[in-house]
Amino acid sequence: MAVKYYWEDFTPGRVFETATRTLSEEDIVRFGREYDPQTYHTDAEVARSSPFGGLIASGWQTAAVGMRLMCDCYLLETSCVGSPGMDELRWTKPVRPGDTLRMRSTVIEAKPSGKQPNRGTVQFHWEIFNQNDELVLSIRGRQLFLRRAPA
């Protein structure tokens, strides 16, 4: 895929709004069984008497869906070479079967790499909303991008 966005294109304040993705009960249970088999992620019956009142998605699945939304929206057209990590990941509201999620990615800051002149990091605020515009997940994440013009 052709590179449309290099490190220089991520200017503070730039916002990307993704399309949406809906999570079915089957999606939730399949992920839960593999990666987060707490009963409120895998068993709709037992989940009814949990603190959440019903089946909810693993917070890690919600984050992974956000990553997919980001890829489909713009990330696959960038010079991204991975991520060093993230901070302040907060699961703010449960995600239930049938919820439709979308993500807003806002550039906070872009820094050239101290060690490698051909790349730089970008810090983002990633926010995932449900169909009622309620915030379900917030993250401060960083990604590495190759520069269009090395320093």
Next chain:
Amino acid sequence: MSYKYYWEDFYPGQVRETGGYSLSEEEIIEFAKKYDPQPFHTDSEKAKQSYFGGLIASGWQTASLCMRMICDQYLLEAASMGSPGVDEVRWVKPVRPGDTLRLKSTVLETRASASRPDMGTVRSRSEVYNQHGELVMHMSGVGMFRRRSPGE
């Protein structure tokens, strides 16, 4: 329902270790096609020409596998009420097909809830190592747990 671990059973400095989780090339590609379809996670040939020199797992899959290890290590036997989130997630080294991962969990801090006498929080650090003893990922997170004996 009765659990093995309640909030009172966690203490600062407590360490748990679990091992033996592997990701195959098929599992790496399947996860990435669904959640993180960057070419170095989905295409072995393209990945060879990338910065990483070969197929690597999505950091989100490593984090999800870490969650699985936490579940198997103690969480499924604990009176867990979920988690508000995690901090300091760092993907330190790539995870490659066939790598064997293990988890070391260390309790950092426990706190009774000020507002709810039936629960408390536990902050833990998770460190994931590969078969060479290299740290591949770490994070610190908060878990909420029901108390065996509610506070005043």
